[in-house]
Amino acid sequence: MKRRHRPHTDQLRTSGVVADKAAAPPPIPAVEPAHTRRRAPASRQTCRTVTAPEWSLRHAVAAPFVALVAMAVTAVVTLIVLAAAGAVPDKDDQDGQLVVNAACVAVGGLIAAWTLSVWRHRRARPRLTDFALVPSPRSPGVVIGWTLGAGATLMLVMAAYALLVPARQDTAVVVRDAHGAQLAVLVVLVVVLAPVNEEVLCRGVIYAGLRSWRGPWCAAPVTALLFAVPHADWKLMPVLLAAGGALAVVRERTGSLAPAIALHSGLNSAAICTRAPLLTAALTALMLTVCAVIAFRPRPATKDLPVPPGTALSDHLDSRSSPLV
Numbered sequence: 001m002k003r004r005h006r007p008h009t010d011q012l013r014t015s016g017v018v019a020d021k022a023a024a025p026p027p028i029p030a031v032e033p034a035h036t037r038r039r040a041p042a043s044r045q046t047c048r049t050v051t052a053p054e055w056s057l058r059h060a061v062a063a064p065f066v067a068l069v070a071m072a073v074t075a076v077v078t079l080i081v082l083a084a085a086g087a088v089p090d091k092d093d094q095d096g097q098l099v100v101n102a103a104c105v106a107v108g109g110l111i112a113a114w115t116l117s118v119w120r121h122r123r124a125r126p127r128l129t130d131f132a133l134v135p136s137p138r139s140p141g142v143v144i145g146w147t148l149g150a151g152a153t154l155m156l157v158m159a160a161y162a163l164l165v166p167a168r169q170d171t172a173v174v175v176r177d178a179h180g181a182q183l184a185v186l187v188v189l190v191v192v193l194a195p196v197n198e199e200v201l202c203r204g205v206i207y208a209g210l211r212s213w214r215g216p217w218c219a220a221p222v223t224a225l226l227f228a229v230p231h232a233d234w235k236l237m238p239v240l241l242a243a244g245g246a247l248a249v250v251r252e253r254t255g256s257l258a259p260a261i262a263l264h265s266g267l268n269s270a271a272i273c274t275r276a277p278l279l280t281a282a283l284t285a286l287m288l289t290v291c292a293v294i295a296f297r298p299r300p301a302t303k304d305l306p307v308p309p310g311t312a313l314s315d316h317l318d319s320r321s322s323p324l325v
Contacts, residue, residue, distance in 0.1 A: 059120060060209025064226065066115055067201055071108030078104050099182055102189045109197035116205055128294065131204035136256040136295045143295055147259045150246040151266060157242050165235060187276050191283040195264035202227045202244070203251045203260050211252075220248035243267065254295070262291035 078100060082088045089096030117126035128134065136143050202223045210219035224244025231240055251260045265287040273280045 054212060055120065055205055055209040057209050057213040059116060060206045060213070063112070063116055063201055063205045063209070067109055067112040070112040070115065071105050074108035074111065075101075075104040096182065099186055099189070102186070102194070106189055106193035106197045109201055110193075113197075113200045113205065131200045132208065132251070132255075132257040133204075133294050134256055135297050136254045136259070138254055140296050143254045143256075143259055146250055146253045147263050150250050151263050154243055154246045154267065155270075158239050161236075161239050183276055184279060187272060187279050187283065190268045190272055191265055191280060192287060195261050195268060195287070198227060199247070199257055199261045199264055203247060204257050207248060207251060216248070216252050220245055220252070223248055256295050258291040258295040262288050262295075265291075 079088065082100070089100060113131065114126050117130045118124060121127075121130060138146075206226060207219045207223045210222055224241050224247075227244035227247070228237055228240035233240065247260045247264060250263055251257060254260075265284060269280045269284040
C-alpha cells in the first residue's frame, strides 16, 4: 500500500514550541574519534609528576657500568696524551694525580650520559629534556623553598657531624695545597663538572629508572648510596648519604634536575671557597644563573587540553575564553 506524504509539522508552532518536537529523534552529540582526542600533558595531571623521560630499570642498572667503562676509556686516552706530551704526574705529585683522575671521572661521566641518551632515544644528539633538565612544574617560590630548605638542613647535619667526627675531605686538602692553573682546573671540576656529572647520572638517569620501577621510596636511597660510595671517604659516609637523600628530595619535589644541580654546586663551592673565593663565587653564580633559567623559563605553549567525554574537540576549544597555555 502506498504511503501518503504528510506535510512537515515543524513549521506548525504553538506559543514558540514545536508541535511535533517529540516525534523528532534527539540530536546525537558529535564526538571526536578516540585516535584524535588530545590528552592533558603529564605535568597537568599532578603537580608532583617528575617531568623526565621514561627511563626503565634496565637503563638504571646499566648506567653505573656504562659510566665505569667510559671513565676507564677516558683515563687510558688521557694517559696516552699526557705521555706523548711528557706531562704525566709523578708518583709523589698527589695533587696532579688527583686533578687528572677527577678530570677523567668528570669527562667519562658526561660521555656515559651521552651514550645512555643515544641508547634510549636512538639519536646522536642528546637533549636537556633527556635528563629532566626541564622547567619545573612547581612555582618559583616552592622550588626555591625546597632547595634552600634542603641545603640548610644538610648544612646543619654537616656541622653537627663535624663536631662528633672531625674529618677533612680529600678535595679540601688538595685545594688548600694547589696553586695557579692546577687550582683553577680543580675549582672548575668541583664547582661545575662534578655537580653536572653526578646529578645527570644519579638523579637524571638512575633515579628516573628506579622511580618508574618502584617509586621514589626505592629510588632515593639507592641513588644516595650510589652517590656516596664512589667518593670513597668512609668517615664522611653519613654526610654523603644525607647529601644524596637531600638531592633526591629536591629532584622529586621540584620535578626538575636543575635545582638539584644548583644545590650540589653550592655545597661544593662552600667547601672550597676560602682558597679561591673570586673564581669560586664567579663559577657558582654562573651555575645558579643557568639552573634558574632552566627551571624557571616559561613552558612552551601547547594545545594538549583534556576533552570532556561526549564533546567535540572543536566545540570544546571554541567554548574556552582563556588562551591556550
